[in-house]
Amino acid sequence: MTETIRLTRDGPIATITLDRPPVNALGAAELDRLIALVAEVDADPDIRAVVLTGAGRCFSAGLDLGQELDAIEAERPGPSSRGVALYQALTGRRTPWIAAINGPALGAGLGIAICADVILASETATIGLPEIDVGMLGGARHAMRLLGHATVARLLLTGRPMPAAELARRGAIEPVLAPEALLPAARTLAAEIAAKDPVAVAHALACLSEVEDLPLVEGYAAEMRHVAELARTEAARAAMRRFLKRGI
DSSP states (O other), X not given: OXXXXXXXXXXXEEEEXXXXXXXXXXXXXXXXXXXXXXXXXXXXXXXXXXXXXESTXXXXXXXXXHHHHHHHHTTSOOGGGGHHHHHHHHHHOSSOEEEEEOSEEETHHHXXXXXXXXEEEBXXXXXXXXXXXXXXXXXXXXXXXXXXHHHHHHHXXXXXXXXXXXXXXXXXXOOOBOHHXXXXXXXXXXXXXXXXXXXXXXXXXXXXXXXXXXXXXXHHHHHHHHHHHHHTSHHHHHHHHHHHHHOO
């Protein structure tokens, strides 16, 4: 059976590719696979960074609406029932992820991309929350990690997409790239992160996740707890000694 979500490796860098033509829609099997891949990657100490992208011209058009409707009519759990577990996995992981948005990232596809730590996009990429036109909702809270309330409301209430260039103009994502430059840039960044101390990277990710919704002083206190834990490692102390020896 053809894999609709592929994991490939190049040294310490893993690439996860959404590959379910024509629009990389996410059914129950794909969501379960993504949840399992988060755990698989985190359990492998040799994987230091992940690039997430889509095959073809689309990143992901979101949930498989046909599967969701069948499940609703049969009164059984559909793809959307996996959503909370998926986002818990994506936001609680220990390995850094870079989203390389190669085309439309819509609905749940946008939510998955926004759960990455760094977002790169091609000139052909768009984001959107089109669910209101198909009897669904979802993704607004994810979009608020990048955009303000009024912009997210417009996306949600109109279903109209936004080009990646507009996100970059607002500083919400990294500058957009030519399509052929997208994956090389994502892998170069992944390699840079993979070269860092993995314990420090894990603390940095945990810190980012923990402080996102905290007030300023509480967030800083949480950061300092991670600093104290990291400072107890020999790798951190060795890095301090190297810096002091080298000088500014």
